[in-house]
Amino acid sequence: MAEVNMEELLNCALCPNICRCECPVLQVSGREAVAPSGKARLAAMLQHKQLNWDEPVFEALSNCLSCRGCTIYCPFTELSLCDELLNTRLAAKASGIRLPVIDPCISNLKNYGSPYGQKGGPSAAGKKGAKVLYFAGCTSQANHPSSIDAARKLLNKAGVSFQMIDEDCCGYPAEVWGDQELARQLAAENRRKIVDSGASILVTNCPECWLTFTDRYPVWEQDLPLEVIDGPTYFLRLLREGQLEPKKSELEKISYHDPCIWARAAKKTDEPREILSLIPGINVQEPLSYGEQTRCCGGGSMFQLSFPETAAAIAERRLKEFPEDAIIVTACPFCREGLLQEGRRVLELVEILEQSC
């Protein structure tokens, strides 16, 4: 378990937080306890034994979307508050503290390898032993398998020999909920299947999977011995190499929502826009905040399962930043789920691309 960096945590706790305007949970709830410095102060008090673990404390410290919105203006370049809060939360399990609302999800992870229960989407598919392994992710499988179908069709159209495995959840939700042991178990199982597949490139549809494979698996001593590529970068590569040739799209006015992980953790803001620019006929209008300044859809850190009301309020706030008549395109199953509210059409990048190819 990683140590909490007290100096950085206190930097935040002692700061008036010029990031407050970019903290979605604070802005929709108005609660000081979930402000960045509010959480940092609670975490510091826990570390200093001035506070004991209980459900309200754990609930407040879990009120972080890991959207990294607070980093936009943060003057402490070494501080990653979401990581410090995550490391803090991991200590709660020893005290038996958890979010009761996610108990069924933890059971699902243990029983089915997915927080959503029995996997409904496609399992093992494609050509066994193929070089490219496409990792669909449990959220797409559960909520929006159409994006997986689109990716498969695109790979076929590009003539890419690929495979899919009977994947388990990457482990990210379990760690977010404070159960690193379960996360490691899921990671170990996935690693075994990925290694057994013989693939040399792992393409992830879901940004959270990508971040977990690249950032958390090494921490959990489950390093993957293959190249891990995010979906937008991989499909852009196929476009640049001429393996995909988009024709005119029937969709005219679209607005791209940058998922937080792609924008601020992976710094992938140009790739999706280049893909859209290569589809003839599409007119892209940016929302109020975009690129690395994007704002969260409310789906980070599994909020749609942990804090559904907060997630919906954050999504509603974000939706106001888009042109009313634009189709929203994104590249994350959580963002799609969050932004898919009444009166809005939301698609994933792979679907737009597939429709035009």
Next chain:
Amino acid sequence: MTEQIRAVLQESRVEQAEIDRYAEEVSAIIGIEKVSKNHIDILSTCRDYWPVSSIWMLEGAVPALPQLVVWPQTTEEVSQILALAHERRIPVVPYGEGSGALGGVVPLKGGIMIDMKRMNRIRELDHENLLVTVECGLNGALYEEQLNRSGYTGGHFPQSLRCSTVGGWLACRAAGQFSTRYGKIEDMVVAAEAVLADGTVFRERSVPRTATGPRVDHLFIGSEGVLGVITAATLRIWPLPEKRHLASYTFEKLEDGLEAIRMFMRAGARPAVVRLYDAQETGNHFPELGDKRCVLILLIEGAAAIVNGEKDVIEECVSARNAEDTGPEHVKHWLETRFNISAASRLLQKGAVLDTIEVTTNWHNAYSTYSAMQEALKDVEGTMLASGHWSHVYPEGAALYITVVGFPGDDKIVYYKKIWQSAMTACLAEGAAISHHHGIGLHRGQWMAEEHGKGLDVLGRIKNALDPHGIMNPGKLGLGEVRKWQK
């Protein structure tokens, strides 16, 4: 759980049974989801950005604890919360985003913390009359963002822009970095809506001016929650500027810079940003300029023809004081870094005590006040740095902003009280006003009698008339004794 935490300044608390009864009744009125007795909400609203709170935080203590937190969403709910508190004699403290620097939200007598952040809508944007009506819990940066989206600016950019609310600006009588052109918050308010301690709601009309007796809504600007709760305001807005001109100059002596500013203000130029730093701050903020000369930062914006005219006037005035033109890059650097206040967190962890003390001078005592305050601060054992700059200028004077950093060893609070006593004594002796825009809060109240004389008694009588049970933010603005925080 909060009972175990040392609340250094807690004067008293309301009987828990009374709080429980109030919580139950107010929950029935405004909704249980807007009321919390949870210890984490209580811990999180017990302080603001007063350096003393930060020092105590590192020692595991807090200034004082509220007993209940409420989040109203409408003016009517604020009225209901206050009416019931008034009936039960329970103290109430309004809370915005906690960026106040003087302990203005410390709940000395416990009671209710009324967190205004869920009142965050823009009610009306009036294009024809260039007015916006906004609820007071809206974050400052988000307020400006919404105005920008429609082609306007609010013109108010305090250093706390991203961590303060519109209501906080009004309650503390704030000033923004662009204030020389756009005015301070009181210049921007056309009308305000507020709720009195007994729940009475009043709104003034959004007309440019009236001669219908004193504007009672303006009484609430700077009232820091002691008279009632400001819930909304109609503010002036401006079309986004057509042109922006950046310039910086250095002077051999501070007095030359002050005189140049006085002359261009006298001539009618109104640059949005005017900041004159002493040599030490010039070296700290703009190391490329060295620490021998004093830099003047200027930003002029508005209609192009007006900007060009102001630029000509200013150039003439600075040339007359032998200024050296150092170009626009230093202003760009300032624009990029102006909200960064990271040094405080780092220094506090290293055992430092630091604060900023802003006062108002006329031109005749601008330099002498600076010298006197700086000398007084340097005389306090433990002081490592006492530097200053001027900003927010007027034809008749300017705000002087002193930064002080010390490493006093073990007794940080004693040192803190000494530097403030020294600075305020010097300020008052020079005839300057004890605050320009940070306000009074808890800490600066001890000099309010010297600042106002009989005027403080008048303010006290108004307070007693509007809040006869004394429930509104007790112990602030120098009204009422604060037994555990004396000179």
